[in-house]
Amino acid sequence: MKYIRALRRMLSNTDRVNHLLAATERLVQGVENQATAANERLDKLYKAFDRLASDLNLRLDRIIAAAEDVSPARAPLKLKGQADAPRLGAAPMTDMSGLDLDDGHPELVFVPSEIDGMRRALGEAGCFLVRNLFNREAILRARVRAAAVARKFDAMVARGETAGYEKYLTGAYQKGHLPEVELDVTMTRSELLEPSPYSAIAESLFGMASFGFALRRSFFNGSPNPLGFHQDGFFSDYGYNFWTPLNDAGISSANLEVIIASGAPLFSITDRAIVDHLYQNYPKERFWHPIIRAGDSLVFSTFMFHRTRQTPEMTQERYSIEIRGPITASVKIKGVPADPGAALRLSSITELPAFVAQAQ
Numbered sequence: 001m002k003y004i005r006a007l008r009r010m011l012s013n014t015d016r017v018n019h020l021l022a023a024t025e026r027l028v029q030g031v032e033n034q035a036t037a038a039n040e041r042l043d044k045l046y047k048a049f050d051r052l053a054s055d056l057n058l059r060l061d062r063i064i065a066a067a068e069d070v071s072p073a074r075a076p077l078k079l080k081g082q083a084d085a086p087r088l089g090a091a092p093m094t095d096m097s098g099l100d101l102d103d104g105h106p107e108l109v110f111v112p113s114e115i116d117g118m119r120r121a122l123g124e125a126g127c128f129l130v131r132n133l134f135n136r137e138a139i140l141r142a143r144v145r146a147a148a149v150a151r152k153f154d155a156m157v158a159r160g161e162t163a164g165y166e167k168y169l170t171g172a173y174q175k176g177h178l179p180e181v182e183l184d185v186t187m188t189r190s191e192l193l194e195p196s197p198y199s200a201i202a203e204s205l206f207g208m209a210s211f212g213f214a215l216r217r218s219f220f221n222g223s224p225n226p227l228g229f230h231q232d233g234f235f236s237d238y239g240y241n242f243w244t245p246l247n248d249a250g251i252s253s254a255n256l257e258v259i260i261a262s263g264a265p266l267f268s269i270t271d272r273a274i275v276d277h278l279y280q281n282y283p284k285e286r287f288w289h290p291i292i293r294a295g296d297s298l299v300f301s302t303f304m305f306h307r308t309r310q311t312p313e314m315t316q317e318r319y320s321i322e323i324r325g326p327i328t329a330s331v332k333i334k335g336v337p338a339d340p341g342a343a344l345r346l347s348s349i350t351e352l353p354a355f356v357a358q359a360q
């Protein structure tokens, strides 16, 4: 009897366990169904996000295109006594397939991770080019802001609202500079400069990364306005320059030409005699003007001779920023003397023979 009761209890417990198991199974099944439904909903959400993101990109492209459309419509300003300037627009993105982007010096062209190569190039040539250093979309947005700055400032000048800018208007403005503070420095820094490998490269090679920059355009009053050969060292302390166009530069708009391995002494002015001296003393292949795409940067020091390269085919306006900072690291740069801070500044080519004799 005792055993039968125990057996019944056991059977009834087994029943309960079976019920529990069945309930658990139902529960698991329910959870699984819910998880599948949640995954499906998540998939749909992702797809919707994708559509939204590409729609936003499309709209951004249209806004950029529309902003650029405004540029050609803008009548170039006319100063007193000046001839009518042709109406020219901002440079569009260019198809560069099949072009020699490096212009004969592939050993001076790098991607952002090749810092050792950049260091070697500095030692041997005094300059290098980094491809894809900055986010191209952020560059395009900066260009739209730059074009807006140009329109605003030109309009101020046309209306004569230039109190406080007198010196700027007769100097930097005529050389193509625009007030960079108007570019929205905070936005330019946070969306263009800080997310880029720029800081790591500048810190590793030059000791520190500066976020100061100058803004320039290649036109003045609607006409090409190229700068001749010069060294930045005549107006700034020893440092570096990441020259960064906001357009693709070198096909339909002006790019930059550097003289590879050029350097000391510094000339405080650059006249015809000094330019002749450069052409006589540096072979043709040292004059380097690679295509620099929006997002790329050409890097050199305050000792390097460089100029705007403007050809008749370059009919479109170009904006560029120059990110400049001091060189605090001890880095070998071709053309830079051992004590760069004490470098002589010559004011005429006639002082050169004495300088060379003294250096030997």
Ligand SMILES: [Fe+2]
Binding pocket: 230, 231, 232, 306
């Ligand atoms: Fe310069």
